[in-house]
Amino acid sequence: MIMNDERLFLYARRGFLQDLLFNNITNARDILSLKKLLGLDVKFNTVFVLTIDNNYSLTLNKSELKKQELRLNVMTALEKMAEEVGMYVLNISEDLFAILLRTEQAGILDLRKSIKIAQIIIKHVQKAVGINVSIGIGRPYRDIQNIHLSYKEALSACSRKFFSGGGQVIHVSQIVPYQEDLEVFSDEMGSELTINILSCNAEAAVKLLEEFLTQSEKLENLNPLLLKTKLIELTTLMIKVALETGAGSQRLSEISGETVRLLMQSDTVHELAVIIRKTIAGITQEVSATRKKRNLSSFENAIKFIHENYCRQITLEDAASYVYLNVFYFSHGFKSFTGLSFIDYLTRVRIEEAKKMLLAGETSISSVAKKVGYLNTNYFGRLFKSIVGVPPSKFNPGNGAGE
Amino acid sequence: MNNLRCKGWQQEGLLRLLENCLDPDIAKSPSELIVYGGTGKAARDHASLQVIKECLLGLEDNETLLIQSGKPVGIFESSRETPRVLMSGTMLVPHWCTWETYYELAKKNLTTYGQSTAASWSYIGTQGIMQGTWETFKQVALEHFKGSLEGKLILTSGLGVMGGAQPVAVTAHGGVVIVADASRNVVKRSLMTNFIDIMAGSLEEALEYAQAALGRKEPLSVGMTGNAADVYEALLHKHVIPDVVTDQTPAHDLYGSYIPAGIKPEEINQIKADNPEYYKQLLDKTILRHMKAILDFKNKGSVVFEYGNNIRGAAQKAGFAKAFSYPNFISKYLRPLFCEGRGPFRWVALSGDPEDIYLTDEMLLSLFPADSHLREWIQFVQKRFTFHGLPARVAWLNFAERPLFGQAINELVKKGELKAPAAITRAHMDAGSVASPYLETENMKDGSDAIADWPVLNALLNASCGADLVGLYQGGGVGMGNSIHSGMTIIADGEDLTLERIKRVLRADPGIGVIRYADAGYSGAKKIVQTGGFRAPMLERN
Numbered sequence: 001m002i003m004n005d006e007r008l009f010l011y012a013r014r015g016f017l018q019d020l021l022f023n024n025i026t027n028a029r030d031i032l033s034l035k036k037l038l039g040l041d042v043k044f045n046t047v048f049v050l051t052i053d054n055n056y057s058l059t060l061n062k063s064e065l066k067k068q069e070l071r072l073n074v075m076t077a078l079e080k081m082a083e084e085v086g087m088y089v090l091n092i093s094e095d096l097f098a099i100l101l102r103t104e105q106a107g108i109l110d111l112r113k114s115i116k117i118a119q120i121i122i123k124h125v126q127k128a129v130g131i132n133v134s135i136g137i138g139r140p141y142r143d144i145q146n147i148h149l150s151y152k153e154a155l156s157a158c159s160r161k162f163f164s165g166g167g168q169v170i171h172v173s174q175i176v177p178y179q180e181d182l183e184v185f186s187d188e189m190g191s192e193l194t195i196n197i198l199s200c201n202a203e204a205a206v207k208l209l210e211e212f213l214t215q216s217e218k219l220e221n222l223n224p225l226l227l228k229t230k231l232i233e234l235t236t237l238m239i240k241v242a243l244e245t246g247a248g249s250q251r252l253s254e255i256s257g258e259t260v261r262l263l264m265q266s267d268t269v270h271e272l273a274v275i276i277r278k279t280i281a282g283i284t285q286e287v288s289a290t291r292k293k294r295n296l297s298s299f300e301n302a303i304k305f306i307h308e309n310y311c312r313q314i315t316l317e318d319a320a321s322y323v324y325l326n327v328f329y330f331s332h333g334f335k336s337f338t339g340l341s342f343i344d345y346l347t348r349v350r351i352e353e354a355k356k357m358l359l360a361g362e363t364s365i366s367s368v369a370k371k372v373g374y375l376n377t378n379y380f381g382r383l384f385k386s387i388v389g390v391p392p393s394k395f396n397p398g399n400g401a402g403e
Numbered sequence: 404m405n406n407l408r409c410k411g412w413q414q415e416g417l418l419r420l421l422e423n424c425l426d427p428d429i430a431k432s433p434s435e436l437i438v439y440g441g442t443g444k445a446a447r448d449h450a451s452l453q454v455i456k457e458c459l460l461g462l463e464d465n466e467t468l469l470i471q472s473g474k475p476v477g478i479f480e481s482s483r484e485t486p487r488v489l490m491s492g493t494m495l496v497p498h499w500c501t502w503e504t505y506y507e508l509a510k511k512n513l514t515t516y517g518q519s520t521a522a523s524w525s526y527i528g529t530q531g532i533m534q535g536t537w538e539t540f541k542q543v544a545l546e547h548f549k550g551s552l553e554g555k556l557i558l559t560s561g562l563g564v565m566g567g568a569q570p571v572a573v574t575a576h577g578g579v580v581i582v583a584d585a586s587r588n589v590v591k592r593s594l595m596t597n598f599i600d601i602m603a604g605s606l607e608e609a610l611e612y613a614q615a616a617l618g619r620k621e622p623l624s625v626g627m628t629g630n631a632a633d634v635y636e637a638l639l640h641k642h643v644i645p646d647v648v649t650d651q652t653p654a655h656d657l658y659g660s661y662i663p664a665g666i667k668p669e670e671i672n673q674i675k676a677d678n679p680e681y682y683k684q685l686l687d688k689t690i691l692r693h694m695k696a697i698l699d700f701k702n703k704g705s706v707v708f709e710y711g712n713n714i715r716g717a718a719q720k721a722g723f724a725k726a727f728s729y730p731n732f733i734s735k736y737l738r739p740l741f742c743e744g745r746g747p748f749r750w751v752a753l754s755g756d757p758e759d760i761y762l763t764d765e766m767l768l769s770l771f772p773a774d775s776h777l778r779e780w781i782q783f784v785q786k787r788f789t790f791h792g793l794p795a796r797v798a799w800l801n802f803a804e805r806p807l808f809g810q811a812i813n814e815l816v817k818k819g820e821l822k823a824p825a826a827i828t829r830a831h832m833d834a835g836s837v838a839s840p841y842l843e844t845e846n847m848k849d850g851s852d853a854i855a856d857w858p859v860l861n862a863l864l865n866a867s868c869g870a871d872l873v874g875l876y877q878g879g880g881v882g883m884g885n886s887i888h889s890g891m892t893i894i895a896d897g898e899d900l901t902l903e904r905i906k907r908v909l910r911a912d913p914g915i916g917v918i919r920y921a922d923a924g925y926s927g928a929k930k931i932v933q934t935g936g937f938r939a940p941m942l943e944r945n
Contacts, residue, residue, distance in 0.1 A: 029785040032757040045428070104427050142428040142791040146596055 013038045017090050021047065021098055023148035031144055042086045044100040045140040047147060048118055049154035050078070050125070053132040053166030055095035056262060056271050067094065070131070077128035081121060095267070098151060103140050110140070111171055118169040126167075134161040137171040162224040162268055163217050176221050190237055197241045200291070202284040209234070209276050217269055228263050231272060235259045235279055242283050247290040255282040298323040299337040302330070303345075310349045311373050316342045350374070351387050358396045365392050405754070405823050411464045412753075412824045413487045413871045416894035418459040419753050419793065420524040420826055421445060425452075428791035429528050438526045443518025443879075445526075447473030462487060470874075472514040473522070484904065486866050490874030490890075492522040493883075500877065500884040519831035519879035523872065523890025527795035529564065530788055531747060531830055534797040536568035537575060537780060539710075542736035543647060544576050547706050552578025554620045556613060558638065558645040558700070560584065560631035561712070562593045566651030569710075570599045570624030575783050579616045580624045581609050581645075583634040585652075585662040590626045599626035606637050630664040632689045635696035639703075648700040648707050649732070654690065654714035655881075658682075661717075663689040687721040694718035694726055701729055708732045711842055713881070733832075734845045741843075742920040742928040744802030744913030746833035750812060751795040753894075754823035760794040761785070762820060766811050771804060797830075802913040802935065809895065809905040816897035824896040827905065831879055831888035834916020836861045839886035848924040855887040857919045861912065862889035868911045869893075869904035918942070 016034050025031050052058065052074065059067045071091060078089040078097060087101035099121070103114045118135040125133050136158025138150030153172035160175050161168045189212060196205035209231075216227050239256045243249055259279040266272050305322045306314070319342060320330035334342050350372040357368050369380035384392045409415040423429060424438045424445045431437045436444045436452060446452035451474045458468050458475050467481040470490040493516050495504065508514045520526040544552045555578045559569050562584040570593070573580040582599065584590050594602045600623050603609035609625045616623035627634070631652050638645070653660035662668060663685035675682050694714065701707040709715050709731040718726035740746065752759035764781050771777055777798060784796070800808060815821045829836075837843045840852035862875040872892040879888050893908050895901060918939050920928035932939050 027786045028789040029757075029761060032789055033761070036756075036758060143596075144789045149595055 009038065013040060013088070014090060016040075017088055017098075017100060018092075020144070021090070021092075021100075021148055021151045028145055035144070040088065042088065042100075042102060044088065044102050044147065045142060045144075045150070046101055046103040046114065047138045047150040047154045048099040048101065048114075048121070049092075049136045049138075049151065049158045050074075050097040050099060050121065050133050051136075051158055051161070051267060052095040053134055053161070054268060054271055056266055057274060058131065059094075070129070071095075073129045074125060074131075074133070077125050078121070080128070081124055085117075098154070099135075100147065111173065115169050115171060122167060122169065132166040134158060134166055134168040134170070136160070137169065139172055159224060159267075163222070165268055165270065190234065193234060193238060194241050197238050197280075197283060197287060198245065200284045200288040202280050205238075205280045205284070206277050209280070210273055213269055213273055213276075227269075228266075228272070231263055231276060232260050235263075235276075238280070238283050242287050245287050245290060247283075247286045251286050252283065255279060255286070296337070298325055298330075299334055302334060303338070306346055306349055310346060310353060311371055313373060313375075314346070347383060348387070351384055354380070354384060354392065355388065355395065358392060361396070368392065409460055410462060412896035413464070413894050414459045414462045416753050416824055416826045416896070417488055417524065417872055417892065418456065420751065420828075420892065421455065421459075423751070423793045424521060424524050424526050426792040429526065438518070438521035440518040440521065440880075442516050443521035443526075444473055444515050445517070445521050445524055447515045448512065451475060459488075473517060474515075483900070484869045486869070486871055486873050488872040488874075489866065490523065490872070490876075492517045492874060492876040493878050494875070495877065495883075497884075502883045505878075505883050516878065516883075517876060519876065519888060520890065522876050522879070523828075523831070523874045523892065525749070525751075525826075525828040525830075525890060525892055527749060527751060527793070527797070528791055529568070530784065530795065531749065531797050532565055533568045533571065533784070533788065534747065534780070534799065535832075536565075536572040537783065538740070538799055539732050539736050540569075540572045540576050540578070541776065542740070543706065543708075544578075546736065548646070552576040552647075553622075554617055555579065555646040556581070556617060556643075557647040557649075558582075558635070558705075559649050559651060559710075560634065561651035561653065562589050562598065562626060563651070563653060565712075566710075567593055567598045569649075569651060570626065571787065574600070574622035574624050575779075575787075577620075577622050578647075579613050579622065581613050581634075582624065582626050583629040583631050584626065585628070585630050586668045587628040588668075590628050593626055599624045601625045603627045606634055610638075610641070610643065630662065630689065632664045632693040632696060635700070636692060639696055639699050644700060644703045645705055648697055648705040649710045650693070650697070650714060651710045651712055652693075652714065654712045654717045657686055657690065657717045661686060661690070664692065690714070690718050690721050691723055694723050698725070698728065708735050711880075713841060716841065731842060731845055733843050738920075738925070739927060740799060740801075741834040741916055742925045743931055744805075744834050744917045745799050746913065746916065747797055747830035748800045748805055748808075748833075749795055749797040749828055749830070750895075751793050751826040751828065752821065752823070753793065753826055754821065755793055756822050757790055757794045759821045759823070759825070760790070760796050762815065763812060763825070764796060766815060767798060767808060770808060770811055802910070802917050802931065805913055806906050806909040809893075809909040810902060813895040813897055813902050813905055816895050818897075824894055826892055826894050827909070828890075828892040829912070831876070831890055834913055835919045836891070836912070836916070837886060837888040839881055839888070841881045841885055843886075849922075851923050857915065858887050858889045861915050862891075864911050864915055865889070865891045865908055868907035870908045870912075 016038055019025050074097065075089065075091050078099065082089050087099055090098045092098050104110045114137050118137055122133055122135060136154040138153035141147055141150050157170040157172040157175055160170045189208060192208055193205055196208065216222055235256060239252050242252055259275060262275045263272065266275060301323045302319045305319055316331060317327055320327045331342060338345050354368050354372045357371060362368050365381065366377040369377045374380035381391050388395060407415050409418055425433045425436060427433050431439050436446050438445050446455055455475045458478060462468055464483050465480060467479050467486055468475060468488045469477040470488060472492050493514060540552065544550050548555055552573060557573050557578050557580040559580060560583040562582060570580050570582050590602055593599045601612055603612060603625050606627060606629065609627045612623060612625045631650055662671065666674065666685065697707055707729045709729065711731060715726040750763065764785065768778055768781060780798065809827055812825050812827065816824050831837055832843055836858050838853065838855040838858050844852045859875060862873050866873040870891045870893045874890045877887050879886055891912055893905055895905060914937060917928050917931050918937060921932045921939065921942055932942050
């Protein structure tokens with residue numbers, strides 16, 4: 001296929017501008033000659049960086065084709081503007097665009113002007129594509145060789161939308177250096193989170209982390225990277241706790257990997273919250289499913305325990321502690337597993353055993369009662385009658401004649 | 404590009420230069436009309452600027468506009484062969500020539516301060532500074548190290564607008580430089596804009612980098628945060644004796660900009676406000692230590708020179724008796740160049756197209772193919788410098804080269820190879836155009852340091868020969884009462900009539916410089932006067 005000159009030119013321009021932003025051209029003369037050769041007449045001195053807000057949520061579960069469509073729509077909207085106002089647009093990555101343009105250099109007034117231009121661009125993209133975008137603005141550099149510095153500044157300005165949310169224009173001169181102090185995080189949260197995960201209380205865990213994010217938002221100059229690192233650390237902690245309950249390590253490592261990747265990609269606190277909510281749900285689900293599986297065998301063991309010890313004075317507490325479960329939890333779980341409460345189940349076992357003894361010719365009711373764990377013969381008799389329909393003395397048809 | 408708004412290219416060229424000086428890409432503060440150097444202005448005020456522009460737009464080819472310290476005061480009929488603009492700037496009768504009087508008069512809007520090329524509308528940005536520094540280190544290399552700084556360690560300080568050029572110039576000549584600046588932000592900015600190669604966290608680290616590069620004979624510039632006095636003393640203590648020691652701390656503005664040892668830049672204002680006397684004591688203490696360290700280096704064998712920041716004067720004032728026991732860079736390294744009429748010649752592409760300058764670069768190199776020095780400079784500057792504002796080039800050409808190259812430029816315009824005419828101009832720090840006893844004319848052989856007739860004659864001569872803009876000014880560079888200097892611009896529009904003027908002006912302008920140095924007894928200049936076809940009656944007689 002032969003490309004026409006126009007298209008070749010377009011690609012060449014993009015390559016040149018990208019090299020310029022990445023500071024890859026070593027000779028000043030080359031910069032000027034190439035700029036002229038490529039017909040780039042605008043004397044740009046400033047870089048804006050435009051990012052798609054909540055790109056993660058916007059593109060979640062969308063095909064690559066859909067993602068491409070979104071990107072190209074933004075690009076088209078920007079290029080249309082570029083034609084009108086004299087600027088150059090580059091797509092740098094999935095959700096990031098660089099705009100090279102000229103702003104004057106006379107201080108505060110120009111700062112306001114730059115911000116105004118950026119706001120117009122945001123509105124334009126909103127109208128044309130229907131999504132929110134944010135813009136970071138770098139300082140103007142009179143020397144084209146230093147335009148990459150403006151780009152870097154714009155990137156750093158744009159990263160501040162992390163806390164302020166979408167639809168923002170942030171100028172590099174408005175930002176205060178990030179706070180890099182780890183002490184803004186408390187350690188107590190870790191232990192609280194551990195408890196929530198162990199008790200599969202996803203709601204409480206989510207609430208805890210959302211509170212934490214709200215707190216962090218108030219520290220405007222907190223480095224998002226630091227916050228992300230902390231969340232990764234907490235995710236790792238939750239995963240570790242979950243692994244200790246015996247939850248499936250393969251699924252958990254999948255959750256862990258996915259969370260880290262998404263956390264790093266996310267560009268607003270809001271997105272962090274969405275991701276972390278999903279992660280907690282995943283981990284607690286995994287813990288609870290495993291526990292369910294594990295509980296089955298616990299109750300089987302408990303039943304075995306009952307069958308082996310019905311003749312003794314066993315209690316709910318004894319059974320629960322035999323299978324290492326909390327009494328309350330055991331009591332609920334046992335009922336859902338067997339359909340009967342512990343005491344009903346135990347009574348049934350004892351009555352069944354008593355019936356067997358009576359059928360085998362045992363005649364002393366008090367002896368039978370003792371052998372199946374009842375010290376009070378009258379009580380045993382009442383229970384027996386209520387379940388079997390007849391008192392124990394009348395149960396063995398063969399024995400009946402003796403009375 | 405070729406749109407003439409004025410009645411001729413002479414007027415148009417000057418108008419474009421004036422606009423260029425105030426281009427936001429060039430000027431320090433366009434809204435205040437400040438072009439560079441503290442408060443160097445291109446016009447008195449906005450009203451004056453407006454009128455100057457209108458005058459240039461309507462000026463006939465046989466009229467001359469007069470500008471008195473940035474204010475247009477008259478238009479007279481003259482001739483096509485004479486200047487379109489004549490200026491006088493910041494001129495005060497010598498007895499009244501102090502900052503105090505100046506401020507009083509400026510307050511009444513009777514005068515303004517134009518530094519040098521701001522007043523004469525020929526400022527082109529920082530390339531001029533780079534060229535001066537490049538040239539100085541080239542001369543240092545030639546004089547002491549067989550033409551290269553390879554394997555040599557240079558110690559300096561100050562990374563401001565002027566000083567920032569030093570590390571670039573040193574590495575361009577193959578050397579290794581450690582440069583200290585008291586402000587970490589300034590060091591960082593230099594790193595970001597490639598004025599230094601590495602930012603070291605400590606002197607030890609800086610030395611490690613430097614010594615490794617020296618071992619490999621590779622050029623390297625290492626910047627570090629540190630007070631010059633502290634760093635210089637620490638090096639002495641370590642018995643590290645650099646091959647060259649200088650500094651470009653702002654000692655010329657001791658109280659305003661120099662930073663005393665032990666004080667962080669952000670603490671200065673408070674200390675100054677709370678206890679100015681104490682602050683002054685700290686300054687004096689530091690400058691004395693700084694100076695002593697420089698002289699200790701000199702005594703231990705380093706090549707030492709002052710880089711025009713008047714640190715010797717400041718130290719002397721603080722009580723250092725022998726501060727002037729080493730030379731400044733101009734009298735030591737650039738004077739031999741001035742003797743042959745070689746100085747900061749420059750030209751500007753009025754088209755605004757960089758290719759015009761690259762074309763003239765090639766023309767220049769083809770005119771003087773044997774000049775490897777010139778080739779090195781052009782290659783260096785093409786690689787390192789882009790243009791802001793109108794594209795321009797600086798090259799230190801001598802009395803013989805300037806008229807030849809001027810003709811060549813006019814020829815390129817005539818043939819239409821340049822997209823528009825070019826302006827030929829220069830800085831004021833040239834051979835015959837400045838009297839400045841603290842800098843350019845310090846320690847003249849015949850003691851004529853303060854003789855200011857030369858720049859006056861230079862201006863009159865350039866006007867007679869037919870330059871398009873000629874001006875005479877006072878106080879540029881070294882401040883009120885300390886210098887008199889002249890500016891000159893001629894527009895090469897490709898016309899034959901212009902060619903004659905170019906030849907005359909570009910011969911006379913550096914020519915009077917050669918005569919000035921010959922008159923002062925410099926043999927290099929005397930030889931040129933004898934062989935170069937100059938008419939210097941008294942010298943002929945001797």
